[in-house]
Amino acid sequence: MDPLAELKQTFFQECEELLGALEQTLQALDEGSSDSEDVNAAFRAIHSIKGGAGAFGCTELVGFAHVFEAALDHLRSGRVAIEDAPFSLFLRCSDAVADLVSAARNGEPATERPDLLAELAQVGKGPQAEAPAPAPVAAPAPAAPPPVAPAPVSAAAGDAPPGIAALGGLIAMVEAKTGTAASADDGWDDEPAAAAPAPTKPGRDVSLRITPESDLFRRVIEPRVVLGSLPTDDIVSIRCDLSHVPPLETLDVSDCFLRFDVMLRTELSIEDLHGRFDFSLASEEFELSFVGEGEEAASEAPAATEAASAEAEVPSAVAADLSAILAKLGPASEPVAQPDIQPAAPVAAAPVAAPAEPPAARQALRAPANEAAGRQRQAVSVRVDLDRIDKLMNLVGEIVITQSMLVECVRSLPYDVYAKTAEGIATLSRQTRELQDHVMAVRAQPVKAVFQRMPRLVRELAQTLGKEVRLVLEGENTEVDKTIIEELADPLTHMIRNSMDHGLETPNERAEAGKVREGTIKLIAEHRAGRIVISVTDDGRGINRDRLLAKARSRGLVGADERLAPEEIDQLIFAAGLSTAEQVSDISGRGVGMDVVRRNVESLGGRISVDSEPGRGCKFTLALPLTLAVLEGMVIRCGDDRYVIPIASVIETQHLASTPIERLPFGQEVLRWRGEVTPLYRLGDVMGSTGQTHENIVIIAETERGNNVGIAVDEIVGQQQVVVKSLEANFGTVNGASAATILGDGLVALILDIDSMLRLAASGARPNVTDLKNTLSDLKLAG
């Protein structure tokens, strides 16, 4: 991968984390936190995303992030009080940023969100902003929802005024340019002098002040086109001076009030530059001058000084203000019924120019931000490719095996030598165990990574379903192996969807049932008995047992006269093809829901269960092993070969001799276990074990579908943790086995996959023993 692409990849990884932090802090703020550090963290997150996006040319992302950042800046500066801020809007914006990031990551075209941009631009422009004087920093803006319906503008009827399109294009242009500059020096807020050109770039610094006549738009000349006449590479910075934009009530949208200050570093002569604007700008509409050493552009262009006060805010306010203009102009093209207002009457609206922030306040604000950055640096972390950790984990597994081999070898030594060696080996095994734990800890991640995605899911679903939902997360810091984390997202998504769609009632239904309108879903993670247990609890209507049972009967899953306990009925929710939703919705209810979840969970060696209380709610509990790298298994022997059956699959073991076996007409052996006819398979026959088999034991195991089977084996060797070695990675798929492991004596054993084994038995085929043997020795060699 070329370095740039690699960097870009890193950037996107960073974005994920930043987005997580952003959402988390916004969520905290939404839930009533008034911690200014949360605001700062949210601001920093979006700022970093913007900076990176600029460096990688993700223009849409920069544009959106910039407006978002400007809105958050109002909070940071105290212009908008935290308790008055529209966090739900911010959360939706954070979702939009996530969409833009993933679009940029996948190289897909970005979806523009003018709606959100317009709303964002309203932040900090509450009624108070109507006062012509800048709002004092200390005084929080009064609680005011952003004006929903933008004020209509007394514009000429007909097509959209030319200004609108021009401004739209301009935003992109200015954003793109300044975005790049920002990544270079992290200086959206910095003075133009700070945005100095790279010292290597030859040429002279030229200051260009563009003061177009107000009829620029009527000539259908967009600022974008004007600025586009300049050699792009030579542009150091572009500032838009909004100080001449009149208040909205007197603003004619067909007029251009924008002025531009452009800094160039160019080898072109002044004449050349003049030529570039030959027609689009009359000679009196622009001013070009060299910037001498140490001289400020302002001294060369006196007109610029008068705009200085407004410029303090300009770079970060440009997009916001332009968006505000856009937002306000938008409806002008669509006739809006305004019975109260005469068409020609001036319309009261907030002035377009943003209140300038006193420079002192900016200075004061910058300091804590820097401090915070310093603090952040102290929490040192290293980003490591998961592959490397996997290799490390593998190696540790090897050491564990080698060490247990050593233990076996040492036993045959004479006593005096043995005593000393055994001591060393004991230390070694303690250390390897510790090493294993530490590597596991490195791989362990808080479930936060998955939990974080859920608030968005809930938000979006709540909107789609028209329900009011509060999501409570607990135990986000519970750690679990990376392999499990990856597998958690789907089941959890499904479970939450299920709860939201079927479990929770609509606000009105809830009110009728005497509940609070807002439903609650709790997502809780905890460690219990060496497993991670995650529960999804809702306070909805619970499982409708009558309907579920009726449906199960109609599908023949339950006999007509069969009586089931209420808890048994609840478990039917995991049966294939059952959905009690009256209407199949987009969200869930196609009957592929919970049974799929159950199958996936069980394939990971986990369990899922449900507790429901009609009218009160429903709780799904998911229990998963902490890792997929190590497995608790029962080691068994059949002939000369040994196998491992995952303990999670084993229900019971019993002596074969005490078990009556019958043979069905087509040859299938069955046994009666707890009154149920259970098929019996002889492992040696199914897997083609070598050597003579003498089956003594039958293991009752459970399949993924919840059926039971008996597996006849020679002997149970023991129960132990085994390191899982992928067969696919080392050899190829072996029917009947999910993976392999290396036992203490250094020999390979297959880890059985009950379902796959049954399919193998049904097909009548046998795994190729020769191949298998080769696999085993390969595995041993390859480790």
Place this chain on the structure above:
Amino acid sequence: MKILAIDDTKTLLSLLSMTLRNAGHEVAEAENGEEGLTKFDAFKPDLVITDLNMPIMDGIEFTRACRSRPAGQNTPIIVLTTENGAEIKAEGRRAGASAWMVKPFEPNTLLGLVARYQN
């Protein structure tokens, strides 16, 4: 882009529309300002390139007429002419022309100018 090309010199008009068509634009032709206005209403171009000195209705008049109708207020108008005087340019600007290009045109320069109006 849909471009309306107006020029009374047939060869130049063909050359102009060929250049534009080769670059992937859709072109309508007119030989004077009046025909230009008719074509403008029918073709609804995204951009107009017009000569200045033409019989019946010249480029300045055309531009003015174009700007006075609602549909023509947002359409960039490029004047392509041999004229290069400051006075006539100022008149063109007052009439509402967006850009000025002096004949003979270099295809790539013209296309570059056109591209700048393309969103």
